[in-house]
Amino acid sequence: MPSFRSALSTKLCLLGTFVSFNDPYSSQILARCGFDWLMIDMEHSPLSAQQITAMVHSTIAASAGHCSPIVRIPSHGVEWIKWALDSGTHGIIVPMVNNKQEVDSILKRALYPPNGQRSFGPFRAPFAELGGTLDMAKYKRETAPGVMMLPMIESREAVENAEEIIGTEGVDGIFIGPVDLRHSLGLEGAEGDEVEYIAALQRVLEAGRRFGKAIGILGTQEAVPQLVKMGFSFIMLAGGDAGILAEAASVRLQASRESIP
Secondary structure (H helix, E strand, C coil): CCCCCCCCCHHHCCEEEEEECCHHHHHHHHHHHHCCCEECCCCCCCCCHHHHHHHHHHHHHHCCCCCCEEECCCCCCCHHHHHHHHCCCCEEEEEECCHHHHHHHHHHHHCCCCCCCCCCCCCCHHHHCCCCCCCCHHCCCCHHHHEEEEEEEECCHHHCHHHHHHHHCCEEEECHHHHHHHHHHCCCCCCCCCCCHHHHHHHHHHHHHHCCEEEEECCCCHHHHHHHHHCCEEEEEEEEHHEEEHHHHHHHHHHHHHHHH
């Protein structure tokens, strides 16, 4: 079964979106639509550990393993890291990481000994694999090393520390949060071409190239060609499940109203 890590090595750019509804049905539908990955968002949606575990499993099952579930946890806390990883997710996105000290703490909580202090008990993780077994030792031995650690760079401080963050052993890639990054730079909105903002993106991308690590970002459909040209390896399309539903419903409703004589 392909993983997020293996997919990154075979495709120019992975396209995904995010899931905010607290029901696996949403992740099942989007996974079967053909997205390469889905971000299950615990940071800005009140999703429980039980709910995200069901979403991780349903994403893999509905897509026959072709859509990778990635969990964005709400904070750096050991409990969130542990619950997300024990779901069997292909990776975790950790918000608001600003320096190497924070990265080191996150990795200590996320990795099994001797590299970290992750507690062993991935009881649900084997169910995230197709045709797998209940062998948790196999998960630790074969699956866990491939799970991606993806800190978020979304502040001026984080950009200034980008090389240290990205160069840390155990960090597999970076996800840029453009809205919070722009706010940190004194800018509004989710995208733009301001010199300072573009320079910040380029600094992170250059560090990614230097260390051979994937860089992702949130972006609109219209921005995808430019983001790929800049060098982003994975893109989360704006809107997510709620936005896609609202947009599709509005278009269909408007067309139906206009069709009435």
